[in-house]
């Protein structure tokens with residue numbers, strides 16, 4: 001075996017290239033798997049052997065750092081996460097894997113110089129055989145480094161595990177929370193002082209902010225109650241009984257950007273949003289008369305029970321900015 005190794009250890013491509021290949025083609029094929037990684041070192045000059053072992057150790061350290069950092073990234077995420085720390089751990093994970101792969105390819109794989117003729121463009125039989133031989137040498141080299149191979153697998157797996165955790169950030173499922181409010185059938189209309197509203201409390205042209213029972217102050221349930229007329233007002237077909245005594249209730253959350261719609265102009269029967277001046281026509285189901293709001297304010301169906309104004313049910317449509325389902 002020593003005959004095939006170069007006398008000059010400085011010529012690295014001969015140590016790991018052609019010289020090594022000649023050496024590997026003989027005994028390496030019959031060698032036990034445990035000893036495969038050391039076959040190239042047998043008979044090699046001590047400096048070359050030390051160099052190879054040092055390189056392997058450095059690559060192993062790179063993969064080890066990647067494993068530790070990848071697992072640390074997963075743990076950090078589980079504990080609540082910290083952007084700077086997660087960034088640093090991801091840097092060491094990717095950096096460790098990159099360092100190991102680059103070192104492995106540069107120092108442990110068969111090296112050049114490789115010369116390729118440009119003409120003719122089709123490969124000759126000799127070239128194809130040469131390529132196959134070179135490929136097999138590379139495959140042998142990878143197969144031989146079982147320890148590094150396992151460390152690389154561990155590093156990639158640790159990174160994969162860490163990358164799975166952000167999936168948790170997609171949850172929890174909001175369910176119906178985006179379209180439901182605290183209004184329920186029979187809920188009396190409660191003003192900001194906690195008093196249930198009677199029809200006699202609001203003169204024609206008046207406006208008051210109301211909430212469901214048990215949810216005074218709830219931002220998504222806040223509703224404007226206006227007394228628009230003495231008689232019921234039909235805003236849309238099918239809503240004939242939604243406005244007893246000319247009382248109408250609409251969501252107070254503007255469908256443009258969510259500002260409270262709190263100004264009512266009785267003479268034109270319009271609600272005004274002070275943020276971007278959207279105007280809603282109360283007698284037409286609060287459809288948008290002017291401004292950037294993309295849709296009408298949802299209407300709350302009202303009824304009269306025991307002398308109090310009550311909700312027939314919750315809103316039929318989502319309240320507030322309409323980014324999720326409206327054009």
Ligand code: FES
Nearest residue numbers: 254256257273276
């Ligand atoms: S938030 Fe009401 S118009 Fe913009």
